[in-house]
Amino acid sequence: MAKRVLIAGIVGGIVMFFWGFAWHELLGLGLVGIKDMPSEQAIVATMKANVPERGMYMVPGMNIPANATSEQKKAAEEAAMKKAAAGPTALLIYSPSGNAMTPRMLMTEAGTDIVQALLVAFLLAQTGLRRFGSRLGFAFVIGLVATITTNISYWNWFGFPTDYTIGNMSYLILGYFLIGLVVASIVKGSAGSPRPQAASAAA
Numbered sequence: 310m311a312k313r314v315l316i317a318g319i320v321g322g323i324v325m326f327f328w329g330f331a332w333h334e335l336l337g338l339g340l341v342g343i344k345d346m347p348s349e350q351a352i353v354a355t356m357k358a359n360v361p362e363r364g365m366y367m368v369p370g371m372n373i374p375a376n377a378t379s380e381q382k383k384a385a386e387e388a389a390m391k392k393a394a395a396g397p398t399a400l401l402i403y404s405p406s407g408n409a410m411t412p413r414m415l416m417t418e419a420g421t422d423i424v425q426a427l428l429v430a431f432l433l434a435q436t437g438l439r440r441f442g443s444r445l446g447f448a449f450v451i452g453l454v455a456t457i458t459t460n461i462s463y464w465n466w467f468g469f470p471t472d473y474t475i476g477n478m479s480y481l482i483l484g485y486f487l488i489g490l491v492v493a494s495i496v497k498g499s500a501g502s503p504r505p506q507a508a509s510a511a512a
Contacts, residue, residue, distance in 0.1 A: 317495035322423025342473025444493035452485020
């Protein structure tokens with residue numbers, strides 16, 4: 310069984326990786342919901358002059374001083390909430406030195422896909438599901454859980470665009486469906502043999 314889980318994880322991960330390539334490059338759906346920044350050159354010049362460190366930034370910021378008391382933290386949070394209600398708001402992933410695609414990124418993505426598929430295969434191997442449809446459904450539900458866990462929260466709390474969220478969820482749901490097809494074909498449930506019925510008592 311361990312060998313089947315390993316094979317299913319590797320094959321399923323490779324399928325997921327190439328599905329990601331198809332989604333982004335062939336179908337061109339990877340940037341749905343992401344827009345170009347108006348007056349980009351002016352904004353980039355301002356960021357270079359004022360944001361020297363790589364990181365994740367939120368506007369408006371909390372502006373909580375170091376070693377702040379609980380009262381200071383509460384006051385800073387209330388001020389930030391008022392600014393956020395008035396707008397504008399932003400969430401920025403910033404790298405002053407650039408962030409071009411590298412072979413290391415591709416390897417990390419492929420490795421992550423394989424780990425996901427391995428976990429699906431491992432969990433499926435613990436079940437007693439014998440029908441292919443049931444095994445596929447089990448893997449698909451795992452994908453739904455993984456998809457909902459982050460995407461809805463990011464849409465709800467951080468204002469991720471609806472079309473981006475729907476697109477990313479669609480990508481993951483379809484990807485886990487493909488993983489499920491592979492894993493359900495290779496990994497069978499670990500249900501033990503049925504217990505023999507008790508012999509009838511001798512008359």
